[in-house]
Amino acid sequence: xxxFGIDRISMAGIMGTLEQENLxxxxxxxxxxxxxxxxxxxxxxxxxxxxxx
Numbered sequence: 001x002x003x004f005g006i007d008r009i010s011m012a013g014i015m016g017t018l019e020q021e022n023l024x025x026x027x028x029x030x031x032x033x034x035x036x037x038x039x040x041x042x043x044x045x046x047x048x049x050x051x052x053x
Contacts, residue, residue, distance in 0.1 A: 004035070004037065005039070006039075014028075014043050014047070017047060021050075021051060023047065023050045023051070028043075028046060028047070028050065032046075
């Protein structure tokens with residue numbers, strides 16, 4: 001994730017949110033798998049989509 005400028009603490013927060021919200025971590029990992037660029041905002045938006053918001 002450092003390649004995208006997302007530090008380990010931010011990524012740990014994202015993964016913690018996925019776990020806490022009982023969201024599928026594999027779905028999130030599939031989302032980021034083929035990204036050329038990725039921001040923390042992209043990750044947050046994806047979590048909101050996964051929540052159904």
